Amino acid sequence: MASAGISLDLFASPAQSPRYSGFIERFFRTLLDRDALEERTTDQPFCITCDRFAFEAHLRGRCSHCDAESDGGICEACGKPNAGADLIDPACVTCGGTPERRPLRQLWFPLERYRSAAEFTFACAWLNPRARALVAEMLAQPLPDVPATQPAEWGIAVPASGYDDQRISAWFELGPHYLALTDLLPEARGNPGGWQTPWTGFDNVVQCFGFDSIYFHVVLFPAIFQAFDPRLRPPIGFITNEFFRLDGSKFSTSRGHALWAGAFLREHDADALRFHLARVAPEIEQTNFTLDEFEATRRDELIGIWDDWLKDLAKRCEAAGGMVPLAPAPRSAPLALARLASLFGDLSHCYSVQGFSPSRAAHLLSEIVRVARRFRAEHAVFDGKPASALEAAGALAVELAFARSLALAAAPILPGFADRLWRDLGERGAVAEARWELLPAMPTAGTAISLSTTGYFEPARPGSEPAPPEPTSEAEAAPPADDIETAPSEAEGEPIEANAEARAEAPSPAERTEPAPRANRRRAR
Ligand SMILES: [Zn+2]
Ligand SMILES: [Zn+2]
Structure with missing residues (x-):
């Protein structure tokens, strides 16, 4: 256990x-x-x-x-x-x-x-x-x-x-x-x-x-x-x-058609297994476990998508001085943060009795990573351009907010990964003890960051190299130009830290854009 x-x-x-x-x-x-x-x-x-x-x-x-x-x-x-x-x-x-x-x-x-x-x-x-x-x-x-x-x-x-x-x-x-x-x-x-x-x-x-x-x-x-x-x-x-099957047929200890969890976990990462089991959980119909699909989840999703982003983020944080930058949020930040708040609302539902669904939660965690990757892809144009240095720093802080939110939201399903990421982001205490947030908070400017540059999931075994990362342009459709123009942009020009404090007092752009379900608000209070 x-x-x-x-x-x-x-x-x-x-x-x-x-x-x-x-x-x-x-x-x-x-x-x-x-x-x-x-x-x-x-x-x-x-x-x-x-x-x-x-x-x-x-x-x-x-x-x-x-x-x-x-x-x-x-x-x-x-x-x-x-x-x-x-x-x-x-x-x-x-x-x-x-x-x-x-x-x-x-x-x-x-x-x-x-x-x-x-x-x-x-x-x-x-x-x-x-x-x-x-x-x-x-x-x-x-x-x-x-x-x-x-x-x-x-x-x-x-x-x-x-x-x-x-x-x-x-x-x-x-x-x-x-x-x-x-x-x-x-x-x-x-x-x-x-x-x-x-x-x-x-x-x-x-x-x-x-x-x-x-x-x-x-x-x-x-x-x-x-x-x-x-x-x-x-x-x-x-x-x-519903029933969970192994290689297409019912688990049977008497026939030896089973995976022994203790032995399996000596060879495989517990977080990766938990994430895969959540993803394929037989919530509304019978589902199936195969070793190949588990390996694919770890290799293609956790290493190929999650680690790929986090390792890149770690390197950019190191280059930026190893701390959360104090910089104004870029103009596009409210839209991405509104999307993050919306995902958090959905995740709250998945972790509640009425909407309980580890499977949907696992997919929503992946969506957080995809939205962050898309945000990064959009803002990579600032790299190495002195005239855009402030916007690049602001974009980095927004990405760190995504990483922080990922740690908080992943804690029930990937507790080891979430706790490590949480601490690497300079947060105090265990992530399991942290309060759930209705509106994902921005990290505090100046917080020391020490993200892993080698990733958070076991390296793939020989012969199972990570698949090429999913093109971010396909991960999430680009918002129409109109959306960008009409997106709330009050945060623009404000330092990230001041913006975070303001959010605690007044409804943020994210809350106005996509309010979370009432039940979630109640829990957050
Ligand atoms: Zn019957
Ligand atoms: Zn008999």
Whole structure:
């Protein structure tokens, strides 16, 4: 985790934590005490060869909703639940045999009785359109009863007499496990409060999981939470992903069709991997990982475009004395800075619950670099011309504002790169601790700059030379001459530093040109 730049507040081992299993048992007992579970005997698939009931991962057949191959419990293809017994052509996963039906006494949760909790969650919480469509379809029909116990040897014992040969079912552990883990969390932080703090207080809970768990998280868990404690507030948002494939087929550790993150990160840059994974994240459809595409992202984008600009900027900064120049902003600066502010507004949305999209954020980061490269290409004509020295210095300061904004905006996705760039730009403290800016600020004139002249991403391996940089003229269409003439130009003639201070007091040209979304303004305040 650390080698991927991921830090955790808590890493719990449920099997080793008596407090965890104690919490799950208490949760289950509360459901029993509140008459939220009903004892019922139903016919369930039983494998004679294996001499056991076949359920969930022990059972496979075809989904009665979409006809795809499915395990018992939930269909990975359409995301709809099944009762196991209703799978078409069911087979025991262990021996392949066709199970017969045998009566089984279990504790069941009557989900329909708690439908209002699922409806409330659906009405209030953020879900992406595909998840909304799936939940709406399920809520339009009577909700099924759900088994709360299963005939298994592995798992947490059922705290009720007569169920020694059963365990709390996976979903009746997974639901309360969120509460159990937040109950352990304050302990890990040395901060009392228990599970009630995030779940009944003013904190907002957001859950992230795969598409095939939508039913459990949005319909079942809010219902069992309400049965457990009506004060419990459901999450405000659910972030779901589709399947991510490797070389065109499903990851499978049992078949060895997998990439082991620890080994991969010993050979590859974590920031480059995180950036690529964000870019190709399966947010609305299944996507795929190939080593060639990852290498291309690093070589052609991060080294070929980002580093290419930053290395050139580093050399020009060195030549200019290694500090942010004190110079008036060039006439074209407000237009470029307005574009930067607009990109920041979009990025704010991508990092929010409602618009959460690492994929779009990664593309917007690349767009910041492209706008900066275009700005540089336009102003390269000042180089070596004494009559334009002041404008060249002002343009350099604007480019440094782009680099500073890139560091700030890239921090969630490329934390190592962002922090290094941030410090190289003379900013104090870690970029992760820096406040998000609604209007990207100009760097302070006189700040010492020590950008890397060798780039920020690992050099390409032999045989994978960087592709030629993308022509900046194609990266962004040249603005029509009219736009340049009508662009706000109040900043012209003012020193960059004074301009930055003025922006804090009054709406800047950028804000007037392209206001950021209201939600972003609120956050910035
Ligand atoms: Zn299905
Ligand atoms: Zn079997």
